[in-house]
Amino acid sequence: MKWKYSFLITLVLAFLLVIVACSGDGGADTSSADEESEEGSEENADGDTASDEEQVLVYARGGDSTSLDFASVSDGESSRVTKNIFESLLDYEKDSFEVVPGLAHDWEVSDDGLKYTFQLEEGVTFHDDTDFNAEAVKINFERWADPEHEYAFKDEGYAYPLYGTMFGGYKGDEGHIIEEINVVNDYEIEFVLKQPQGSFLQNMAMHYFAITSPTALEEYGPDIGENPVGTGPFQFVSWSKDDQIVLEKFEDYRKEDLPKLDQVIYEVIPENSARLIALRSGDVDLIDGVNPDDAAGIESEDGLELYVRGENNIGFLGMNVEKEPLDDKLVRQAINHAVDNQSIVDALYAGYATPAVNLTPPNYMGYNDEIEGYDYDTDRAKELLAEAGHGDGFEMDLWVMPVARPYMPDPETVAEIVQSNLSEVGITTNIVREEWAPYLEKTSQGEQELYLLGWSGSNGDPDYFFGSLLHGDSIGGENRSFYQNEEVDELIDQAATTIDQDKRAELYKEVQVLLHEDAPGVNLVHSTPLAAAKSEVKGFIPHPSTSDPLEEVYIEN
Structure with a gap:
C-alpha cells in the first residue's frame, strides 16, 4: 500500500540525515547532542514526552464509492465515507436512529408542526477554513431543491433523488413540503413547511443532507463529487478509483480531542473472503461484509473481534x-x-x-x-x-x-x-x-x-x-x-x-x-450484517445504517 511505502521511505531518509549530521566535518560538539539523546530516551521510556505513534486505520470494504457528493447518490459505499467528512444539522445516536444534536445544538417545533427553528453551533469551520453559518445551510438545501440553482449542476448530470423522496419533490412541485427557508441570523435558521411531515427531524439527521462548504461549491463546481469539503472529523486527501480513499484528521474539528485517528484509508477488496484474509494477515484493521459462515471462527480467534449490526x-x-x-x-x-x-x-x-x-x-x-x-x-x-x-x-x-x-x-x-x-x-x-x-x-x-x-x-x-x-x-x-x-x-x-x-x-x-x-x-x-476488526481497534460501534462514525475510534498499541 502506498502509505506504507511512503512511511518507510520517510524513516530511511530520516536515518540517513542523522548519519550525515553526526559524520560532518564542521567540528560540531557531539557531547551535548548525546546527552540530549539520552535524556530524550529516558523521557520516552517514561512516556512523558514521547510522541504517539501515528494512528492509521485501514477500513476494507466491498466496493468503491460512486460519488462523494453525498446528496447525489444513495449507495452505502459512498455514505460510509461521506459520513466522516460531512455533518448534518442533526445526527443519530451511535447505535440507533434516535435523533441527537449535530451542527444544530438545539431546535424548536411550532405547535402546528409547520415551523422548525434550528440554533446552530458557533465557531465551526469547514475544512477549507470557510465559516459555517445559516447561509451555508440555506445554500445547500436550495441547491438540492432547485434544479436550476447554480450549484445544482443539472447540466452535468447531477440529481438529488433522495431529497425529492424525503421532502416530497423539488421547488415548484405541488408535493414539495419546504415552503421557505429563512436565515434569522448567522446562527439561527428557520424551515417553514407547507404541511406537517412526521419524519422531518429524522430526515434532517440523514447524512444525505449534510452541509458542504459554499466556497468549495464555487471553486470545484461539478467536480465537487471528487473534492468533498465538510465540517466533519476527517478531511479528504485523495481518491484512487476502485482502490482507496484517504482521509486525514481535521485538526480544527469542533469536538474537543476528536478525532482520535490521524488517518483513515478506505480500501476496496471486493470479495468478503479476501477481506478476511487481509484482516488476518494484518494488511487491514477493520472490514465490513463478513460472510456469516466465518462468524464463528472470528469469534473464537485471538486477536479479532466480531461486530453485529442491528436488523435494518x-x-x-x-x-x-x-x-x-x-x-x-x-x-x-x-x-x-x-x-x-x-x-x-x-x-x-x-x-x-x-x-x-x-x-x-x-x-x-x-x-x-x-x-x-x-x-x-x-x-x-x-x-x-x-x-x-x-x-x-x-x-x-x-x-x-x-x-x-x-x-x-x-x-x-x-x-x-x-x-x-x-x-x-x-x-x-x-x-x-x-x-x-x-x-x-x-x-x-x-x-x-x-x-x-x-x-x-x-x-x-x-x-x-x-x-x-x-x-x-x-x-x-x-x-x-x-x-x-x-x-x-x-x-x-x-x-x-x-x-x-x-x-x-x-x-x-x-x-x-x-x-x-x-x-x-x-x-x-x-x-444482521457483520463486521470484524483487529482487537487493537477500540471505540468502533457499528451503526445499523452501515455508515459508521469513526471519530472516537483509535488503535491500542
Whole structure:
C-alpha cells in the first residue's frame, strides 16, 4: 500500500540525515547532542514526552464509492465515507436512529408542526477554513431543491433523488413540503413547511443532507463529487478509483480531542473472503461484509473481534413491472411462490438473517405482522403461470450485483439459487453481470427484468423504504421496479404528512397489504450484517445504517 511505502521511505531518509549530521566535518560538539539523546530516551521510556505513534486505520470494504457528493447518490459505499467528512444539522445516536444534536445544538417545533427553528453551533469551520453559518445551510438545501440553482449542476448530470423522496419533490412541485427557508441570523435558521411531515427531524439527521462548504461549491463546481469539503472529523486527501480513499484528521474539528485517528484509508477488496484474509494477515484493521459462515471462527480467534449490526435492511428480488410478462400480477405472484427464501437464509446467512415477508424489518414502526408470506409452493406457482397464459414457461434475464452488500453478502449464490428455483416452474433465467456503478445506473433506467438488490435504512423511518423504493414519484430513481399504484402512493403520502405516529403506523400497515397483493418483488431476507476488526481497534460501534462514525475510534498499541 502506498502509505506504507511512503512511511518507510520517510524513516530511511530520516536515518540517513542523522548519519550525515553526526559524520560532518564542521567540528560540531557531539557531547551535548548525546546527552540530549539520552535524556530524550529516558523521557520516552517514561512516556512523558514521547510522541504517539501515528494512528492509521485501514477500513476494507466491498466496493468503491460512486460519488462523494453525498446528496447525489444513495449507495452505502459512498455514505460510509461521506459520513466522516460531512455533518448534518442533526445526527443519530451511535447505535440507533434516535435523533441527537449535530451542527444544530438545539431546535424548536411550532405547535402546528409547520415551523422548525434550528440554533446552530458557533465557531465551526469547514475544512477549507470557510465559516459555517445559516447561509451555508440555506445554500445547500436550495441547491438540492432547485434544479436550476447554480450549484445544482443539472447540466452535468447531477440529481438529488433522495431529497425529492424525503421532502416530497423539488421547488415548484405541488408535493414539495419546504415552503421557505429563512436565515434569522448567522446562527439561527428557520424551515417553514407547507404541511406537517412526521419524519422531518429524522430526515434532517440523514447524512444525505449534510452541509458542504459554499466556497468549495464555487471553486470545484461539478467536480465537487471528487473534492468533498465538510465540517466533519476527517478531511479528504485523495481518491484512487476502485482502490482507496484517504482521509486525514481535521485538526480544527469542533469536538474537543476528536478525532482520535490521524488517518483513515478506505480500501476496496471486493470479495468478503479476501477481506478476511487481509484482516488476518494484518494488511487491514477493520472490514465490513463478513460472510456469516466465518462468524464463528472470528469469534473464537485471538486477536479479532466480531461486530453485529442491528436488523435494518431488506434484500430482495426486484421485478421491472413494465417488462412483459412481469406486468402481470399473476406472474409476479407465481415467482414469489417459486422462490424459496428460507433455503437462501439457511444456506448463506448462518443464523444472521430471517426470511422477509414485508419490505421493512420487523422492528420498524407499522410493521404488519398479520401478513403471511408467500409459501414456497411450486405447484401453486405453475397454476398461476398457466392462468396467466404462460403454462409453457418463458425466458428472461436476471441481473446480479457484482459486490457483496450488507443485506446480501453472496449475491452470486443467491442468483444461482433463484435461477434453480425458477427453472423448477419453467422460467429460464440468464444471469447478467455489470460493474457496480453501471449496475445502479442501468437498473435505475429500467434496462433489467429481474434483478437482485436491497436497501438499508438511513433514518429509522418506514417512509425511507416505502417512499424510496415503491412510490411512483421515485420511478427513475430508487424505484427500479417501475411500480406505481395510486392507492399505495396516496397512503404513503398520507403517512408522510401525519405527525400522529400511531396513525402513521396504521397507514403503513395498509400499504403492506396492497404491496403483498401486487407483489412488485420478492422480499427475500432481513440480515444482521457483520463486521470484524483487529482487537487493537477500540471505540468502533457499528451503526445499523452501515455508515459508521469513526471519530472516537483509535488503535491500542
